[in-house]
Amino acid sequence: MADTRLAQLLLPPLSLYIHVPWCVEKCPYCDFNSHALRGQIPELDYVQALLNDLRADLHWVQGREIRSIFIGGGTPSLLSVAAVATLMQGIKDTVALSHDCEVTMEANPGTVEADKFAGFVAAGINRLSIGVQSLQSQQLNLLGRIHNPEQAIRAAQLAQQLPLNSFNLDLMHGLPEQQLATGLDDLQQTIQLAPPHLSWYQLTLEPNTPFYRQPPQLPSEDILEQINLQGHQLLSDAGYQRYEISAYAKPGFECRHNLNYWTFGDYIGIGCGAHGKITQPDLQRVIRSVKITAPAPYLAADNYRLRVEPVATDELPFEYFMNRARLCQPAPLEEFEQRTGLPLATIEAFLSKQQQQGTMRVDDVSWQMTELGLNFFNQVIAPLSD
Structure with missing residues (x-):
């Protein structure tokens, strides 16, 4: 078995994830590692720590180029243009990037952040992911968002005018007190803004959030089903292709970074609480890493790693399918062995x-999720975690 695994385990493509942990306010539905900002961001110290963090992980590159970078949070667009420029230059000086490297930054549509979009592009960002969430004032208030619909529309229009390779709009449905008409109206307005990529996903109540402790009034299952059914048709009619459970794109504008996650590719994670996943063919294993989660200890650290652990052999099938089964496209059978x-x-x-249950189509060379399988994703992969 050992020799077989060594021959089959191959190095996949490599990406870089960068976490910026600060937000103006913590949203009541958010379970990400984010912290409400108190005072100014120590951005010069944080950028230097990020670059030191990256240098400490360079042995995980293993001769590969970085094919995509994703700066997430938190709210990365709170950083100054100068800080982002310093970060991007430091990355380029440290590790090789592919000639067509996709560089995404998450951004809020607030006026202050949107005014910096052009500067971010000049600094090396070629894809923005804008957290619209809703275009209804009532829904934004219930979600604890600090922007309004007009600011969200303006941010999308700015992104449309910039020399970006692409941009994404994040939109949620199944929101507190949402009705079928308002849910579909949100989607129709967002489609009219013509983003090349649209993330459209249902609000879920995550543990350790205020919404989980005091659940808001959410739409009924019937309303949710109709929003999903009719919304999918609206997106399809507008020329968007669903390529992942909650991701839609015009042809050729799929998110390269997320595709690397979902095809069980490798990624180095730097920054507070950042996760990474690395393949080590020489040791016949896949490892996961987690960095120190709180900003102050992270900034004071000499070693940014909180944990580095190999993925147990019997957990690898679940880990693979938990990512790969999110995609609508066929998966080569040989990819499972290689990854x-x-x-x-x-x-x-x-x-x-x-295949018998109708959740996958399987042939001699590939498998693919069906519409039924995508709709019952958690139940499909659950047996692999037993």
């Missing part, structure tokens, strides 16, 4: 059962 180092026999019974 996990496990023989295909490990998952043959699972694939056969899913």
